[in-house]
Amino acid sequence: MSNNEIATDDGIDGATTTDTASNTLDPSGDPLVDHDISVEGSDSRSASSGKTVIESRNLDVYYDDLQAIDDVSMAIPARQVTAMIGPSGCGKSTFLRCINRMNDLVDSARVEGELRFDGQDVYEQDIDPVALRRRIGMVFQHPNPFPKSIYDNVAYGLRVQGRDGEVDLDQQVEESLRRAALWDEVKDQLDKSALDLSGGQQQRLCIARAIAVDPDVILMDEPASALDPIATSKIEDLIEELAEEFTVVIVTHNMQQAARISDRTAVFLTGGELVEYDDTGTIFENPEHQRVEDYITGKFG
Amino acid sequence: MSNESQSVSDSLQRNQFVARKERLYAWLIAGSAVLTILVTVGIVLALSVNALTFWREISPIAFFTGTNWSPKIAGEYGVLPLVSGTLLVTVCSALIALPVGLAAAIYLSEYASERVRSILKPALEVLAGVPTVIYGYMALVYVTPLIDGFLPIDATVIPSRIQILAIPDWLPAISGFVLALPEFTLVVPSLRTFNALSASIVVGIMIIPMVSSISEDALSAVPDSLREAAYGLGSTKFDVSTKVVVPSATSGIVASYVLALSRAIGETMAVTMAMGMSPQMPYFPNVLKNLAESSQTITAAMVQIAGADSLGTGPTFEAMFALGMTLFAITLTMNVLAELVRRRFREAYE
Ligand SMILES: Nc1ncnc2c1ncn2[C@@H]1O[C@H](COP(=O)(O)OP(=O)(O)O)[C@@H](O)[C@H]1O
Ligand SMILES: [Mg+2]
Numbered sequence: 182m183s184n185n186e187i188a189t190d191d192g193i194d195g196a197t198t199t200d201t202a203s204n205t206l207d208p209s210g211d212p213l214v215d216h217d218i219s220v221e222g223s224d225s226r227s228a229s230s231g232k233t234v235i236e237s238r239n240l241d242v243y244y245d246d247l248q249a250i251d252d253v254s255m256a257i258p259a260r261q262v263t264a265m266i267g268p269s270g271c272g273k274s275t276f277l278r279c280i281n282r283m284n285d286l287v288d289s290a291r292v293e294g295e296l297r298f299d300g301q302d303v304y305e306q307d308i309d310p311v312a313l314r315r316r317i318g319m320v321f322q323h324p325n326p327f328p329k330s331i332y333d334n335v336a337y338g339l340r341v342q343g344r345d346g347e348v349d350l351d352q353q354v355e356e357s358l359r360r361a362a363l364w365d366e367v368k369d370q371l372d373k374s375a376l377d378l379s380g381g382q383q384q385r386l387c388i389a390r391a392i393a394v395d396p397d398v399i400l401m402d403e404p405a406s407a408l409d410p411i412a413t414s415k416i417e418d419l420i421e422e423l424a425e426e427f428t429v430v431i432v433t434h435n436m437q438q439a440a441r442i443s444d445r446t447a448v449f450l451t452g453g454e455l456v457e458y459d460d461t462g463t464i465f466e467n468p469e470h471q472r473v474e475d476y477i478t479g480k481f482g
Numbered sequence: 483m484s485n486e487s488q489s490v491s492d493s494l495q496r497n498q499f500v501a502r503k504e505r506l507y508a509w510l511i512a513g514s515a516v517l518t519i520l521v522t523v524g525i526v527l528a529l530s531v532n533a534l535t536f537w538r539e540i541s542p543i544a545f546f547t548g549t550n551w552s553p554k555i556a557g558e559y560g561v562l563p564l565v566s567g568t569l570l571v572t573v574c575s576a577l578i579a580l581p582v583g584l585a586a587a588i589y590l591s592e593y594a595s596e597r598v599r600s601i602l603k604p605a606l607e608v609l610a611g612v613p614t615v616i617y618g619y620m621a622l623v624y625v626t627p628l629i630d631g632f633l634p635i636d637a638t639v640i641p642s643r644i645q646i647l648a649i650p651d652w653l654p655a656i657s658g659f660v661l662a663l664p665e666f667t668l669v670v671p672s673l674r675t676f677n678a679l680s681a682s683i684v685v686g687i688m689i690i691p692m693v694s695s696i697s698e699d700a701l702s703a704v705p706d707s708l709r710e711a712a713y714g715l716g717s718t719k720f721d722v723s724t725k726v727v728v729p730s731a732t733s734g735i736v737a738s739y740v741l742a743l744s745r746a747i748g749e750t751m752a753v754t755m756a757m758g759m760s761p762q763m764p765y766f767p768n769v770l771k772n773l774a775e776s777s778q779t780i781t782a783a784m785v786q787i788a789g790a791d792s793l794g795t796g797p798t799f800e801a802m803f804a805l806g807m808t809l810f811a812i813t814l815t816m817n818v819l820a821e822l823v824r825r826r827f828r829e830a831y832e
Contacts, residue, residue: 325708
């Protein structure tokens with residue numbers, strides 16, 4: 182892998198060198214911004230693992246008067262798995278949905294502070310959330326495949342982004358399904374409705390659908406919480422593999438899961454407060470805060 | 483103590499009065515169901531008995547293949563002109579109502595704010611409550627003169643092989659209206675007082691609320707999780723609406739279309755008033771003439787028979803039932819087809 186030097190602190194850099202290895206699949210030509218400011222070329226794919234891709238600074242989120250995120254600052258590294266754990270209602274989903282501006286869909290939601298993706302504040306006026314979401318994919322708690330065929334589900338993103346002409350669609354669909362460890366199970370029934378799959382298969386299909394457009398980041402909101410243990414372990418294996426190529430941010434209420442699959446762990450506690458954020462090993466073995474230790478050992482939450 | 487156990491066993495005992503009441507309700511409810519079935523069967527029987535009498539006098543072949551409907555003057559009972567008149571209005575009104583109705587439904591379900599929706603939806607439904615005779619009146623008094631104002635030419639002949647580009651400047655008003663098929667000579671005729679175009683327009687407007695209201699219910703029922711999935715993949719609002727929400731609501735949309743089409747097929751008052759009573763085989767190849775001329779639908783022909791002196795006797799009277807059977811057969815076919823389509827796509831998102 183080549184490593185382009187990228188300025189991640191101010192985001193607007195002119196680097197246009199592209200990583201040839203990933204060039205064929207790379208959507209980085211897709212401008213994030215409506216006009217004027219361009220983040221083209223600041224390709225996190227070619228950033229080395231560990232470099233900051235997403236960074237929040239003093240982020241507050243409100244639903245009307247209710248504060249769901251309280252002054253959260255954290256930097257999420259590239260091509261690692263970052264887990265967010267904490268008791269239910271502490272704002273994990275809210276934080277996750279800030280990153281790709283899914284909160285825009287909630288009328289009452291209001292965001293203050295900064296959230297930077299590739300150095301660019303995504304809540305700036307001229308950022309197009311549609312372009313942003315093309316680079317930050319999302320997998321939801323409940324599998325939500327479209328009522329279309331398996332093939333059409335995976336092809337949806339490329340088609341809607343108008344990239345189905347640029348790539349070999351069949352090949353991209355196959356590759357995405359392979360990477361989502363689903364290919365062998367569905368290769369003979371690509372025309373079948375996605376709704377005929379089992380829950381675990383549906384969730385892997387949703388992952389295939391998300392990676393088919395080759396995003397930089399994949400956000401996962403409790404992707405295995407609605408699945409049985411076998412399906413869950415498949416998803417967990419998959420997530421670890423995905424982190425070789427994508428930046429994965431995963432919300433989970435399952436602490437063992439976070440310990441198993443993540444490199445970094447953020448512990449949110451009630452009130453939308455980020456209490457501790459460190460290497461997963463440190464969080465689980467030697468946390469700094471008593472409250473975190475209590476939570477992890479089950480004394481609280 | 484004994485008193486208590488007494489009351490417990492009492493409360494477990496079947497209460498005769500309640501039981502009788504329950505039985506009565508069951509009978510009443512079942513009775514209503516049976517009544518509706520009986521009425522339906524009765525209608526079909528009455529229709530078919532009289533229709534069969536008719537077809538004993540007039541051969542069904544002559545009825546279904548005849549191209550002249552002139553029961554009183556010529557004693558000819560060819561139903562084809564009436565069927566074509568019905569189809570003409572149905573197709574043309576569908577061309578207006580299906581896209582507009584669906585677009586309105588998409589707007590209401592996906593774009594409109596809660597406030598706008600709460601005003602617009604009832605307003606649209608008021609449109610459905612306007613008596614059809616008023617639509618007929620509107621067609622005669624407003625629609626036809628309005629359109630005629632844009633088409634001031636009398637039977638302008640556009641010779642074959644003229645290209646759209648070659649239409650002279652003094653014809654701009656109709657250029658949108660010209661089909662310059664190289665093989666055909668097209669005539670853009672002026673509108674008659676009674677014409678199929680204005681009838682189709684008002685029937686189209688009449689059935690828009692049916693399409694939009696039922697389709698909107700279907701669109702709103704699509705779970706938000708699918709919208710989120712689509713947004714998460716970088717869809718615009720329009721993509722989400724057209725590529726995910728609408729396909730997911732296919733069964734409901736088809737249901738709305740079929741109901742609306744059935745209504746258009748069965749529509750009587752507005753088409754009788756707007757399109758007149760001149761049964762007409764379709765003009766071909768000059769298809770535009772069909773819109774400009776008067777015609778007659780199956781329903782309008784039935785009204786005409788019912789309003790005539792011959793009521794009660796003779797083949798003309800019985801023809802009304804044969805027409806009724808034909809109409810019934812058409813709508814029944816439509817509904818069966820719709821059910822098949824609906825089943826194919828049913829509750830796609832569950
Ligand atoms: N759409 C919403 N409207 C209003 N309040 C919300 C909404 N979504 C979440 N909240 C509130 O924000 C807080 C954080 O919720 P959430 O981010 O879903 O927590 P978590 O994912 O950690 O369980 C909760 O108090 C929740 O009730
Ligand atoms: Mg949550």
